[in-house]
Amino acid sequence: MLLIDCPFCGTRPELEFHCGGEAHIRRPERPGDLDDEEWAAFLFYRSNTKGLQAELWHHSHGCQRWFNALRNTVTDDIEVTYRMGQARPDPAEVTTQPGSVDGTAGDVVWVMADAGGERP
Amino acid sequence: MTKFSAFTLARNALASNKSWSRQWRNCAPRTAYDAVIIGGGGHGLGTAYYLAKEHGLTNIAVVEKGWIGGGNTGRNTTIIRSNYLYDESAAIYEHSVKLWESLAQELNYNVMYSQRGVLMLAHNVHDVQSATRHIYANRLNGVDNEWLGPEDCKAFCPPLNISKDIRYPVMGGALQRRGGVARHDAVAWGYARAADRLGVDIIQNCEVMRIDRDANGHVSGLDTTRGYIETRKVGVVAAGHTSVVMERAGLTMPLESFPLQALVSEPVKPVFPCVVMSNTIHAYISQSDKGELVIGAGTDQYVSYSQQGGLHIQSHTLEAICELFPQFRRMRMLRSWGGIVDTTYDRSPILSKTPIGGLYVNCGWGTGGFKATPGSAHVFAASMAKDEMHPIAAPFSLDRFRTGRLIDEAAAAAVAH
Numbered sequence: 001m002l003l004i005d006c007p008f009c010g011t012r013p014e015l016e017f018h019c020g021g022e023a024h025i026r027r028p029e030r031p032g033d034l035d036d037e038e039w040a041a042f043l044f045y046r047s048n049t050k051g052l053q054a055e056l057w058h059h060s061h062g063c064q065r066w067f068n069a070l071r072n073t074v075t076d077d078i079e080v081t082y083r084m085g086q087a088r089p090d091p092a093e094v095t096t097q098p099g100s101v102d103g104t105a106g107d108v109v110w111v112m113a114d115a116g117g118e119r120p
Numbered sequence: 121m122t123k124f125s126a127f128t129l130a131r132n133a134l135a136s137n138k139s140w141s142r143q144w145r146n147c148a149p150r151t152a153y154d155a156v157i158i159g160g161g162g163h164g165l166g167t168a169y170y171l172a173k174e175h176g177l178t179n180i181a182v183v184e185k186g187w188i189g190g191g192n193t194g195r196n197t198t199i200i201r202s203n204y205l206y207d208e209s210a211a212i213y214e215h216s217v218k219l220w221e222s223l224a225q226e227l228n229y230n231v232m233y234s235q236r237g238v239l240m241l242a243h244n245v246h247d248v249q250s251a252t253r254h255i256y257a258n259r260l261n262g263v264d265n266e267w268l269g270p271e272d273c274k275a276f277c278p279p280l281n282i283s284k285d286i287r288y289p290v291m292g293g294a295l296q297r298r299g300g301v302a303r304h305d306a307v308a309w310g311y312a313r314a315a316d317r318l319g320v321d322i323i324q325n326c327e328v329m330r331i332d333r334d335a336n337g338h339v340s341g342l343d344t345t346r347g348y349i350e351t352r353k354v355g356v357v358a359a360g361h362t363s364v365v366m367e368r369a370g371l372t373m374p375l376e377s378f379p380l381q382a383l384v385s386e387p388v389k390p391v392f393p394c395v396v397m398s399n400t401i402h403a404y405i406s407q408s409d410k411g412e413l414v415i416g417a418g419t420d421q422y423v424s425y426s427q428q429g430g431l432h433i434q435s436h437t438l439e440a441i442c443e444l445f446p447q448f449r450r451m452r453m454l455r456s457w458g459g460i461v462d463t464t465y466d467r468s469p470i471l472s473k474t475p476i477g478g479l480y481v482n483c484g485w486g487t488g489g490f491k492a493t494p495g496s497a498h499v500f501a502a503s504m505a506k507d508e509m510h511p512i513a514a515p516f517s518l519d520r521f522r523t524g525r526l527i528d529e530a531a532a533a534a535v536a537h
Contacts, residue, residue: 001430002422015432019421021376040521044374044465048363050425073424 005081008063020056022046023068024088049073054088057081121317124228143309144316149323149346153181155353155504156342158328158365160184161193162304163482163489164357165311165322166497167504169227172318174498175505181321182312183328183344185361189308192359195459196490197382197404197416199395201238201299203258203265208515208527209468210261215512216495217298223494229310231302232409238299238395239268239277241444243288247400251294258296265296277394279445286443288401301395301406301414307493331369331479339369339478355480355504360425360460362483369476373483374521375462378419379429380487383456385448387411396444403440413451415441419461419487428458461486465521467530471500471513480504481518 002014028034028042047053053073058066070079070091079091122128122141132140155171157164160182171177182188200220202213219226220233242248251267258265270282273293282290312322323346330343331354341350358365360377392407404416417437420429434456442449463486464470470484482500485492499510509517520526 001432014430021423036522036524040374041372044521045372046363046374046376047372048376048423048462050361050364053423055422071422073422074426076422076424076426 002076002078004057004069004078006057006059006062006065007067007081007083008065009059012059012062016059016061018058018060020058020066023054023056052079052091121313124230143313144322147181147321147323149181149183149326149344149349150321151348152350153179153321154351155180155355156349156351157182157355157357158342159191159357159359159361160186160188160308160312160322160324161191161357161359162189162307162311162493163359163485163496163500164355165189165308165315166493167355167357167482167501168320168322169311169315169318170498170501171505172315172320175501177505178319181323181349182315183323183326183342183349185325185327187324188312188322189305192459192461192489193304193308193493195382195457196304197406197414198301198304198408198490199238199299199397199404199406199416199488200233200302200491201296201395202263202491203238203240203254203294203296203299204529205254205257206527206529207261209529210258210263211512212469212495212499212516213492214261214263214495215499216492219494219498220302220491221298223302223307223310227310227314229306229313231306231310233300233302234409235298235300236394236406237276237295237297238397239273239293239295241273241293241396241398241400242291243398243400244291248291251292255294263296264298265294268293268295277392277396279392279447280396281444281446288398288440288443290444293396299395301408303409304490307490311497328365329368331365331476333369333476337477339476353478353480353504355482355500357482357500359483359485359489360462362462362481366474366481369474369479371474371476373481374464374470374518375484376423377425377460377462378422379424379426379458380419380461381417381429381433381456381458383415383417383434383453384408384412385415385451386454388413388451391447398440398444401440401443403437403444405441405445412454413448415453419463425460426458427460461489463487465530466526466528468527469496469516470518471496471503471509471516472518473503473507473509474518484516 069081168182202217224231242251255265274282326346328342332341334340363373395406397404417434464484471482499513502510
């Protein structure tokens with residue numbers, strides 16, 4: 001079972017979470033403008049990456065908030081978790097920062113820049 | 121290669137079994153082939169066999185990154201059935217079951233197909249209605265399936281607990297008597313041996329790094345870890361790694377790959393006469409001829425290529441097994457493992473041409489590809505040979521994700537396939 005660092009609650013067992021699949025797939029701004037090909041790409045086509053993949057997680061039995069995680073799909077190691085609305089971090093730039101949130105060895109919690117009033 | 125018969129078995133037994141010849145050649149890749157199959161599992165080896173046998177394409181190769189049958193062919197729980205809801209699914213799985221019934225003779229290799237019956241349990245009113253719908257749909261498609269009440273389920277499978285006070289009482293079950301199990305390794309080996317005999321090169325430890333195209337966008341060759349192979353026809357049959365291989369041709373796929381786990385118990389004397397599946401509480405179980413209980417668990421919720429899954433997934437299944445079969449509570453589990461299954465959004469496979477000429481793909485079998493091995497290989501080979509999808513394969517095209525004509529076995533079967 002994975003141990004997942006919720007950016008809001010800290011490290012919790014995977015059973016508290018629901019995986020929402022690949023992250024950073026934006027719902028089209030103007031759905032009416034899409035042709036069938038583009039709808040298929042949005043709905044069904046996935047990168048299915050072997051390696052580092054950004055994905056959505058929902059802390060369904062906790063704070064009930066969505067966040068993103070960068071996880072290595074070969075080792076299942078979660079490199080970093082970060083809030084919705086943030087750009088996908090470059091793992092090379094992630095520094096281990098034991099902050100107020102309890103992370104497990106090797107895992108780090110993405111310390112977000114101030115969201116600037118944006119709803120996390 | 122020696123043909124297996126009572127005579128050759130007896131002769132080799134008298135010679136202390138020291139004079140058997142190799143089952144298949146260990147080939148190095150040649151520089152060019154008429155067609156290349158990427159993926160040396162059951163579906164890929166079967167495709168090569170039918171290409172050679174039924175379509176006369178013998179200058180072909182199967183390239184496999186690891187060793188043949190080392191992926192999901194050797195990792196599944198060997199269940200075979202064809203009681204799928206939709207016409208398209210029933211057609212391809214029933215085609216497969218019919219081929220299973222004569223496969224050992226066809227390949228001159230004992231694949232140990234045992235039609236001991238697959239019983240799918242119903243635990244609530246919805247299950248009963250869904251099972252009944254399946255049974256009628258199956259019968260209309262010429263697929264055998266029948267309803268058993270709880271007592272009949274118990275008579276068919278004596279270890280089953282049908283008491284009314286368990287958490288999910290058994291309200292009956294749908295039985296496909298022609299379903300059963302087969303020896304999974306034998307399927308890979310049987311197809312490999314038969315394909316090799318027809319001249320197919322089986323090339324192991326050979327990973328495809330790039331799929332090249334010519335100026336017209338047609339497949340022209342493969343860059344592999346064992347040298348360059350020129351070819352104008354490529355079939356990708358790479359199961360959990362299909363997205364990875366197709367990316368090397370520059371294509372994205374409507375697939376996600378998840379770990380699916382299975383486990384076996386210590387071997388015991390014959391105690392379990394059939395296959396029992398429960399979609400609702402998610403457990404499936406049979407007993408191998410070695411005596412191990414073979415138990416299938418579920419998939420993890422996240423994409424992974426790790427070939428291992430969470431322990432809680434196994435616990436979940438074992439809790440269900442212990443409730444349905446209380447006598448197994450003291451059994452010890454011997455081994456567990458994971459395989460990477462490529463799933464589509466409608467939980468139906470993809471057998472299709474691709475936007476690249478000469479490139480075909482057979483994938484998306486998800487959690488239940490083993491049962492389809494002969495049928496899938498047979499229709500995929502025909503499609504590759506004629507450059508026109510076989511009528512049974514045609515509905516499973518990539519195009520269905522654009523048109524919306526999905527074959528939604530996800531809704532019909534929920535989990536286990």
